Amino acid sequence: MPKxxxxxxxxMRRRVLDVAEGSFQARGYHASSLGDLMAAAGVTGGALxxxxxxxxxxxxxxxxxxxxxxxxxxxxxxVLAAPSAREGVRAVFEAVAAxxxxxxxxxxxxxxxxxxxxxxxxxxxxxxxxRIFAGWRQAIADKMRADQMDGGSTDPDRxxxxxxxxxxxxxxxxxxxxxxxxxxxxxxxLEGLQPSPPPVGTIGKxxxxxxxxxxxx
Amino acid sequence: MPKxxxxxxxxMRRRVLDVAEGSFQARGYHASSLGDLMAAAGVTGGALxxxxxxxxxxxxxxxxxxxxxxxxxxxxxxVLAAPSAREGVRAVFEAVAAxxxxxxxxxxxxxxxxxxxxxxxxxxxxxxxxRIFAGWRQAIADKMRADQMDGGSTDPDRxxxxxxxxxxxxxxxxxxxxxxxxxxxxxxxLEGLQPSPPPVGTIGKxxxxxxxxxxxx
DNA sequence: CATAAAACAGACCGGTTGTCCTGTTTTGTC
DNA sequence: GACAAAACAGGACAACCGGTCTGTTTTATG
Numbered sequence: 001m002p003k004x005x006x007x008x009x010x011x012m013r014r015r016v017l018d019v020a021e022g023s024f025q026a027r028g029y030h031a032s033s034l035g036d037l038m039a040a041a042g043v044t045g046g047a048l049x050x051x052x053x054x055x056x057x058x059x060x061x062x063x064x065x066x067x068x069x070x071x072x073x074x075x076x077x078x079v080l081a082a083p084s085a086r087e088g089v090r091a092v093f094e095a096v097a098a099x100x101x102x103x104x105x106x107x108x109x110x111x112x113x114x115x116x117x118x119x120x121x122x123x124x125x126x127x128x129x130x131r132i133f134a135g136w137r138q139a140i141a142d143k144m145r146a147d148q149m150d151g152g153s154t155d156p157d158r159x160x161x162x163x164x165x166x167x168x169x170x171x172x173x174x175x176x177x178x179x180x181x182x183x184x185x186x187x188x189x190l191e192g193l194q195p196s197p198p199p200v201g202t203i204g205k206x207x208x209x210x211x212x213x214x215x216x217x
Numbered sequence: 218m219p220k221x222x223x224x225x226x227x228x229m230r231r232r233v234l235d236v237a238e239g240s241f242q243a244r245g246y247h248a249s250s251l252g253d254l255m256a257a258a259g260v261t262g263g264a265l266x267x268x269x270x271x272x273x274x275x276x277x278x279x280x281x282x283x284x285x286x287x288x289x290x291x292x293x294x295x296v297l298a299a300p301s302a303r304e305g306v307r308a309v310f311e312a313v314a315a316x317x318x319x320x321x322x323x324x325x326x327x328x329x330x331x332x333x334x335x336x337x338x339x340x341x342x343x344x345x346x347x348r349i350f351a352g353w354r355q356a357i358a359d360k361m362r363a364d365q366m367d368g369g370s371t372d373p374d375r376x377x378x379x380x381x382x383x384x385x386x387x388x389x390x391x392x393x394x395x396x397x398x399x400x401x402x403x404x405x406x407l408e409g410l411q412p413s414p415p416p417v418g419t420i421g422k423x424x425x426x427x428x429x430x431x432x433x434x
Numbered sequence: 435c436a437t438a439a440a441a442c443a444g445a446c447c448g449g450t451t452g453t454c455c456t457g458t459t460t461t462g463t464c
Numbered sequence: 465g466a467c468a469a470a471a472c473a474g475g476a477c478a479a480c481c482g483g484t485c486t487g488t489t490t491t492a493t494g
Contacts (some may be wrong), residue, residue, distance in 0.1 A: 030247035115393045116333040130394045164408030169382030176332045189379030
């Protein structure tokens with residue numbers, strides 16, 4: 001009696017992307033062989049080739065579907081949900097730092113990892129990665145523009161660029177030293193450019209505003 | 218008559234390192250084959266193997282001799298020669314941005330490029346790269362501590378970490394977008410954290426100070 | 435149920451990679 | 465000049481990689 005087989009194209013595609021995403025982040029694109037991915041995902045060559053004709057196509061799918069989603073989930077969504085762009089950036093920095101310290105190792109930013117390895121290798125890779133960077137920047141800048149507070153003392157585009165650059169660079173150092181501490185140091189340095197006096201606590205944003213009004217009058 | 222041969226071990230070693238440094242930066246470590254390097258350097262397999270037994274040994278030499286020297290030449294030396302750490306950082310940012318815009322393409326920071334690809338691959342690589350990052354940071358922090366001006370308003374270690382992170386991240390974005398403009402944007406954002414009020418232009422810092430004094434009085 | 439397309443299995447192949455190995459030549463040393 | 469070590473030449477090789485190919489099974493469609 002021949003063993004049954006159930007076709008699950010979406011599930012198989014997802015499994016391959018899961019494994020590829022993890023391997024690309026941990027070992028990089030070139031150091032990840034399709035053989036290893038096939039073994040890790042429990043997928044045969046025929047199935048892999050059916051969903052992703054070439055290794056490049058697989059990487060492109062990882063970038064556009066997984067890396068972009070990761071940036072959205074860990075950065076854009078939290079920032080948009082925060083009371084302000086500055087608050088959002090601070091929250092993400094601390095959340096990532098806490099997560100890294102808890103898990104004990106640093107694998108780096110998925111976007112930056114692939115960007116460094118693939119930007120110069122292939123223009124199609126480069127454009128796909130640049131699009132994610134651009135969306136990331138614009139989301140932070142738009143959020144800052146939407147904040148009616150923080151009266152235009154700092155340019156939103158510059159702030160967004162600096163926040164992302166500081167995060168990317170800090171992650172690079174954290175990955176190399178295997179220590180997330182530099183993330184917190186960069187955040188502290190970043191907080192130094194706030195136009196308002198140094199914050200005392202996190203809560204009470206409304207309260208502070210009331211106090212300030214009383215002081216003025 | 219057999220052709221003559223002149224042994225030049227140092228020159229040959231230097232040529233190999235030259236080619237390897239360039240290829241590692243342009244294509245990365247894994248994408249650079251020893252065959253290509255041999256052909257580009259005009260070196261036979263025997264000679265290459267004599268000076269560098271393995272590819273890893275070659276990369277380690279590139280890191281410790283070339284990448285470290287590049288960081289020293291483009292960052293540490295200029296910063297130490299500048300009137301202040303802040304001035305030095307600003308000068309390096311602008312110098313690199315100008316150089317990139319002139320040459321028309323962006324290959325990224327040699328240190329960060331290799332750090333991303335090799336930090337997780339091999340611990341020996343990671344430690345060598347981390348040492349360069351640490352020296353970079355300490356040089357800027359020490360310089361800032363040596364400045365008697367800038368009265369302790371910002372922590373030197375934080376400033377150094379932020380400056381390097383912003384530069385590394387900005388180079389990452391510049392490499393991905395093939396546009397050095399983000400370097401200048403990050404520099405502008407970085408200048409916002411200066412204890413002095415926000416600058417209006419780039420030139421005439423002394424002139425503005427005079428004008429401001431007149432306005433005040 | 436017929437049938438075509440999609441989904442999957444598994445072997446195969448040409449090319450490349452890094453390394454090793456055996457010689458030959460040059461160079462330093464006594 | 466004898467001689468050992470360093471410097472270099474060049475081929476060989478096993479492992480591996482990515483892609484292709486053929487064949488089989490499942491699924492959708494009518």
